[in-house]
Amino acid sequence: MPGTRRPMKTTATWLTASSSGAIAILQIRGECNLALKALGIAGPLRPGIPCRRDLGGIDEGIVSLLDQDTLIVMPHGGIRVRQLLQETMEQAGINLSEPDTVDPRSLHPEAGDRYEALMLETLTRAASPLAIDLLVQQPERWRSRHSGFTPDPGRTRRLNRLITPPLVVITGAPNVGKSTLMNRLVGRTVSIEADLEGTTRDYTRGLVDLGGVVVDLVDTPGRRVSSDHVEQEAILISDELLEQAECIIELMAPATRPASRQVTASLAVMNKSDLDGTEQLARQQGCGCCISAATGDGIEELVLLVRNELVTDDDLECGDPWLFDPALESAGRSETDR
Template sequence: MTTSPLEPTGTAGSCRIAAMTPPAPGGVSILQLSGDVIPILERLTGRSQWTVGDLRLCDLAGIDRGLVSMPAPDIAQLMPHGGTRIRQRLLDAAETAGACQDRTVSAISPAELYPEARDDVEAAALKTMTRAASPLAIDLLLQQSERWAECTDWNEEDTERSQRLARLIDPPDVVVIGPANIGKSSLLNTLAGRDVAIAIDQAGTTRDHVSGLVELGGLVVRWHDTPGQRTSDDTIEQEAIEQAAGLIQQADMLISTRDPGTSWHEGAHDPDLKLSLRCDLGLCRDADLCVSSVTGEGLIELVECVREHLVPMADLGSTRPWRFPGLDTSDSNNA
């Protein structure tokens, strides 16, 4: 009787496998084995004599070909293509080969994930980096190990700055409200550089709220385009207008819009920015900023203004330590 190369032989000790990359399609996935990795590596790749520092291009259980590295005696990483099905099949194959599947990366400590890190802060920074939404987070995270090592005090301002900087990791919500048919969806599409929302010359085009991730000067925000504020017989649109009220409450930044032919929406919440749209058709002098999606006028200033409101330059330039999401400061004297 022949046995499958993936069949556990009973010699493998304790080995776990976990997906290190988010459960969404991407270029490459990273699956990490930890523990007694060599027997599992041999079964998955069909190759023996694995040593620390190895980086090989291998067949992965007949499912894909990809790089396999062994950075430490008890850590190995498989790097197949990033399709969700490939990743799941490989996780299952590793389980068949005797590894125990950790379904979430959060189950693994940063120090275990990054044995090469200088200290716990650097390990936590590297782990947080894998899920950071904004490019602006990267350099800051890399500086935290040194900053925490030098830090001898911690104050209220540091706490507040840390909370604002957390917006670099989890995208803040920017909610745009205003009358119908004035260019709100066109603005989202222009900022995103692609068609996220339908934009045509007809009031009530956006009948349900649409959101998309948009990078504004290195800060990624979740931009919510709401249906134009108007009375309508359409129940879906009316429901969506009511739902927008909930979005407004949770907004990190509320932008009220109008164009030369309309007026500001009267709501319970004061906007953080009064933005005039379609300024190529005329200026609204009572606006904080005027933009046109057609001519591009004011867009650079808008990007700068939103970034500054959510993550001010003073925070980005501060040399104080950052208590970033994922950093456990419970055993630190500083926090």
């Protein structure tokens, strides 16, 4: 009958990772009023207008009704808060499903086929502007792929960095200008900079768009031997971050003491190009580029180098399908097509 809506099963899905984080995102699809009632949220919510509400006495969080079938609840991401919210949903008869077990067609009933549903689902999580056009092209590419097509794992790994921001770590000896570079790339002061070794005693991080790729950028304390408790802790964390980093920028500068420990960098960068003799030193040290974090000189070139370390032009320009969701690989044509 025209105008009659198909009833939807009400489901709740954590869109954020199950580990503890600053914020968690719970998506409710279907009968949103069931969830609102369970959380004791009274009064009509205006679609598209997020508001802060008490969440059934469990936590305070942001609640946003995206459309009449989709509610987003954003509490703090602590494990206990998540558990209690989950129990409240289950008591209200709302089934919880993990994002990877959810049929994307149920999350996106508007999609024409499973390729399109998977693409739309990925689009909601994609961090980088460069992902958008590429994702939109994928359903057609998957439908028309030739039978023997196998995705290139390297290209998959690199392109997936457009969905989840890759970790990029700035490291180097004390006083080389790491925090100045961090602030320059972020575009505002997030890290204290000073002509004093050990200025950064803790690490700072932020999401930054580097030439269309959004990265999780971390400024670390200068690599030196320190007896300061906080700094020691931060150096330990930095070491772990360096292990996990997908791109390491090793910053150097003239007239600074060498770092106390060597790391394998993705990019060696000389800073303080505004000082006499720096360019020559950069050549001697085999640096990939020479910048001035203070004046901004060479920053565009650095941004391009980092972006190319993470995702290459070939990755972006290649016309093959992109395995943006592992479900695409396991799904056969008959299962995936309309």
